[in-house]
Amino acid sequence: MAHAPDGAEPGKQVWVGLQLAHQPGWHTYWKNSGDSGLPTQLAWTLPAGVTAGEIAWPLPKKIPIGNLANYGYEGTVLLPVPLTIAPDFKPSLLSNDLEVRLKADWLVCRKECVPEEGSFVLKIPVHSTTAINGAAFDAAFKAQPRPVLAATGGVIPDSKVQIEGNAIRLTVQGLPVALRGKTLELFPETPEVIETAAPWTQAWNGEVWTATVPLSPQRTGSPSVMPVVLADGAQGYRAELKVLGQWPKAEAAGTVSPALEAALRDNAGTPPPAASIGLLAALFGALLGGLILNLMPCVFPVLAIKVVGFTRHAADRRGHRISGLAYTAGVVLSFVALGALVLALRAAGQQLGWGFQLQSPAVVATLAALFTVIGLNLAGLFEFGAFLPSRLATLEARHPVGNSFLSGVLAVAIASPCTAPFMGASVGLAIALPAAQALLIFAAVGVGMALPYLAASLVPAVARLLPRPGAWMVVFRKLMAFPMFATVAWLVWVLGQQSGIDGAGALLALLVALAMVLWAFTLHGRARTVVATLSLACLALLAWTAGPSITRAQAPTPLAAGTDGWQPWEPGRVDQLLATGQPVFVDFTAAWCVTCQYNKKTTLSNRDVLADLSNKKVALLRADWTRRDPAITAALGQLGRNGVPVYVMYRQGRAPVVLSEVLGVDEVRSVIGAL
Template identity: 35%
Template sequence: MLWLVVLSLSVAGLAQAQERTNHIAARLVAERAAQPGETIDLAIAMRPEETWHGYWLNPGDAGFGMDLDWDLPPGAEAGTPSYPTPEPLMIGSLMNHVYEGPYAVLVPLKVPADAVPGSRLPVRLKAGWLACTDRICVPEQAELATTIKIAAPGETAPADENFARWRQALPAPVVDSGRYAIEGSELRIAVPLAAGAAIDSPHLFFATDGYVDYAAPQSFERQGDWLIVSTTARKGAAADKPLEMVLRLDPSGTGVSFTARPGEVAAVSGSPSAPQSLLGGAGLALIAAAFAGGLLLNIMPCVFPILSLKALHLARAGGDGGEARREAVAYTLGVVLAVLALGGAMLALRAAGSEIGWAFQLQEPATLVLLLALVAAITANLAGLFEFTLPVRMESSGGGAFMTGLLAAVAATPCTAPFMAAAMGAALLLPPIQALVLFAALGLGLAAPFLAIGFVPFLRRMMPRPGPWMVRFRHIMAIPMALTALALLWLCWRLGGTTLLAGGAAMVVVVLAICWAARLRQRRGLSALAPAMAAVLVALAGSAAASALVSPNAGQGGEMAIPGSIPFSEEALARARTEGPVFLYFTADWCVTCKVNENVAIARDPVIEAFREGSVTVLVGDWTRRDPAITRFLESQGAAGVPLYLWYPRGGDADQLPQVLHSQLLIDRALLPAAKAGL
């Protein structure tokens, strides 16, 4: 009967459809040039006219999805299309799964292994679809074509910038399986969704027809790391096979995809879930988690190089309560503003289509160069080479503390402390204003110890009094800052190869020479403003050159903490889970916490031996450079950054491990199946 409805709606416009342009314009776009045998993505980019819409792969109660007929050269293969997260649309009593704005369907294409470098591969497609308004439907079709340049070995080409936005619109895959059960007319689904992931007006879509009454209300209830959905099953439906589903999390189109298998699902209260926000107990818990995460960042190793600057400020304030309070407020403002700026930039870039997460700035060569210039200048200042810290004087009341706060926040961003993961993961899904509240809470947590010392006399009296020791201490603390500069140079090599390493080293030499020139001017009683401005210009020029000259594919491949580890991919993880237990961890060269865990807990002989005995497969996701696939997977686990450690028992779902690891935890996990077998 539904097809009769669709056909009746189509008849009114079918005759005139022959001699007019489509209401949904379509074009075929290749992502980039490809190597022989490589798989790249094609995009079928669709742009509906105003008031018109297209359909998802399962259109719902009416409509139909796309029909694709490929004309490919011998040896080329087109894969399964990936659709963006749809939106629900009720027309009368019919529920439709549609796209009311521009969208793109991505299709993987395997290039023939014998393709000749320098040639162009023609790709043609006959596509058909249904275009509808709320009153009329018109079947449409188009013949689309594009060419793919075959690159020479080692040749790189920039990707079409639209693909980042199109991939952002795809639902993030959740590797953990969901469950569904049918009892009478009730259909219940357990969706694996991390507790920190926020939802606002969610909707669950079924890729397979015949199981659900699409127009029936959907109720949602949280149960830990599961979201339980209750709705009405279609008459005659049975829980007999795995089903592919997509959960739309909010009106912006954020979604996750997963497979639900028949199983037990707890009952729900039946009331639809309210949109999640920071109001109420759950929101306050997220704010508290963000604050606690920021507080714990003070003891994380990634912030250690900045502790010397904090100590100098505190010691210099001595017993002057007014100065200590001014220093504390200025430092807090620096921290909070820096975290808000980083968080706001991340949200803006994600809204524009970029697939990024927390600490995204350290994946950019330009940011590394700027940080390197700043750390080199601070090292020179602490060593006594000059008495001027760019761009404000360290000894000035308030200004130095503010800049210290900025630097502390930037240095802390590579780490994700305990309690912080859920809050930052929720920030990616909340409305922008509420997300910024979480970032502000994180900044306040990071600044809290310094703020408390500034305003609590008892804590301030515990600080050592100013004296000659401060000069010696300051010179000693130049050592960890110099080591930080060396670490940034190493990261330049890891991220951008020898080009970025050489450029960064040359810039350090120039900055130190400028600092020496500032020292000479200060000895003659002259202002150091001119050298300061010169250093700023050098840093800006270096960052611009790094951004323009360093290839996204430059740099070194990630080193595996455990030999024989497998680089992360969805396919590799799915395959490994069928073979035995899996330890999956996500790391980055700029994440100090990650590297500490790898050295003290992961890359240990007892752990490696236990993994061998337990037949544990180790997968590694290296997030040093931007990787949209890793970003989407992190989001699906409710995480905004690294480190992230997941343990998959054989045949089971993921168990998220603590962000501060110890070897015995991994050994016990690896040997647990063997221990149970021996009982």
């Protein structure tokens, strides 16, 4: 929101702010969040000559959470920020507005917490007024604490904090006469100093207000001045208190007192999942999961390319060994690079999980175009040598190592969204491990995936199992084009889940135009020049007009409650259902996850499974991770997972039961029968 009642020219009063409207029971945090939580962060991008001040925090409320307490906001709150317009500020020549960009991050909590973010743009007219949000800003200004000043207008010199062992004694003078004798609320602005939820005492001695507050055993701050806010109802008063005395030695960072540990244990809702697997078990599971990835339909088309190349040069043993090692290097390094990227982005605050790249419509469309080109090449429509200069056309023959390495990279690009059996727990554990150990697990997945081809290239006995070269290779090569086109069909369907029917249609039109361009370059003479020019123009026009439909994210369509018994998952929904005594089964899925779709069409559609779920009155929730969803990412992390599929059975008072990635009917019925 913006509030510029006199315009946005130099010297005028200009305010901007983020307004948060909380759902019932949810809250965000003040500048000092209390025992847990994080304050809302605002990062501004402003034109030259404009600077943003600090948040003018409204008065918070104390939010008890079991044996802990936080400071924050419920309902609707506006966080106003003043803008200072310098005399040399000049609006853009193309616009008479002041453009304000905001990147905001906030943590919203109930029993569980969900990190959220938003990017916003406001254009404030420079020479005209902006006062439509005046009422909201006026309410926020009234909710701000007033400064406690002496009669002379200065800070009260006798207001202080006296350190007394493991407690502090606050003395505040200059408070309004109307407050005398009343019980006040205390909000210290300095975090991690007092025991937020502990009992404390206060008293009035004439016009002087005093209080004794216990220090936190995990105190990390030792300020020389403590700003505090005292509140009576909706009105607060801010005082800066000088600290007298010597702070006691703070406990080492990271230690947890028995009291806090007990409070955290008491506040825990659903018991946590079973203890995580060890590193050696995770490495073995990653290796085995990578091996099984070769059986996934999203990987098979790429392996088909390698099989054709392998049989083509059956007598070249040295070339086979080099090709196998290069392919393995491409697979392993790509898995490590993807793992490092996930770890780095999560460390920077991004809520990402395994397979995140297929949550981007642009990446999905690019892969669809790549597999279309490969499929048309295998089908014999064109040869790459016809498009390239002779030096580049012979690059594959002169540098087969690079070709094998890139084949490994391509295999990982399309395989990583799959989560094979034994792999889910390993990847979930890797996200929480130190970087070196985490990357070792990702490398193990790559070794497992590359192992079959590596064995065929290094062990003659394995290579002899392959058929001898012959005319069958031409037929086999063309046959392998169809798995490529099947992969394209799957990718178009995935894009349709993200960008809607218009996005899927636009991608299909572009792929047809791309195929026409490839065909045009196979012509000769003048026909090639004319047809290729027209087809390129058609492709460019389609990209310009239909391209935005591909990358435009469609608003998610809520899953209709009662459709086959499934309801949409949302934060807090599991707790709501468990509170009624009803067991809950959650399907964490995504359109780009082939294993998810297989399980959905088989086990989760099985009549016996559905009958058992109905008889036990199990609530069915489906968490769709096709698009990036930080709430679902956080929920997966709590289960020790970082990718889909994940299937979880919840029951009140018991630990969640996480099922296998590839579901079996007997496994699901066994879990249901134990309810």
